[in-house]
Amino acid sequence: MSLPGRNRTSILDKPLSRGKGEISLSCFALLFSEVVQYCQNKSRTVTDIQNRLHKLGARVGVKLIDLYFVRERGGKREIKLLNILLFIKSTMWKALFGKEADKLEHSNDDENTYYLMEKEPVVNRYISVPRDKTSLNCAVFVAGMIEAVLVGTGFPAKVTAHWHKGTTYMLKFDDEVLLREKQME
């Protein structure tokens, strides 16, 4: 029996693609440039632009969770902090950018904070930051993606992007995450 309007095959009836398709980098670079311009046109300050990019990145991140956990992990999610960090650094990064993120570090003075470093994020490759906006780092788009993945998998955190050794993403987890982590030990 089919309900009216429901007899069309929906996206969920189709098999999930293997995600090996490739698109020219020029194409992505130009698209991302339009994304940045769109955000810029809608904003007055650098913070505004960053917030908008962050939000857009988050929209992407939310979709990545299901996509990757179904495809790469057979539907099994991570419950350990270290594992989800490695998932982001390896699985997600490799699938999205073709390589692992360069470095993952735990902060020395704050146990809630982790750093993910990348010398040359692909989103920044063709972007030159204007002189009056030196603090703008468009990789904040990727930071939004990471944050959405962390929040969506049950590791609430704030993720920001900074100019430090290339680009450094700062992952600051909520206290509850570390508390839970300790209980599991």
Added chain:
Amino acid sequence: MSRASNRFDTKKVNSELVTLTYGALVAQMVKDAENTDDVSKQLERLGYNMGVRLIEDFLAKTGTGRCMDLKDTADKIQSAFKMYLGVQPNVANWSPGGDEFSFILDTNPLTDLVELPDDLKNLKYCNIICGVIRGALEMVQLDVQSWIVQDQLKGDQNTEIRVKFIRRLEDAMPAGED
């Protein structure tokens, strides 16, 4: 090194990154704009901006020369599809006058993972491609119109993009140059 890194050409990115980035942008635009037609128009405009710059990349990478006729142009755009989107459309449905033709795509990376909600059924999601074609051709002195005839997102079998030749643009030299 490992095969995983060889699989990825440095000049390529994962198509899902593009698909999802584009999807996020469209979703944001729908939120920001008053009505759906505005979004369709903006998407075409956005594609136009990309096309204006993409043509240079295409000419530089392929070293291609001047097209002899519109058939030639259609073939070149066909190869550009392959180069930039990784899919090869068919060129078909030529008009009797030879000034209009279609690209038929049976897969479209832009619409992977995409489903249009019922209230956005008149959104021209792929309008960006029409814009790219118009922008790129304008830079080689061809004024064309491009629009979507069939759309897989709306339940059609294929995605069909129509291109119509309007006129040849005259070379306008910038002031002060011979």
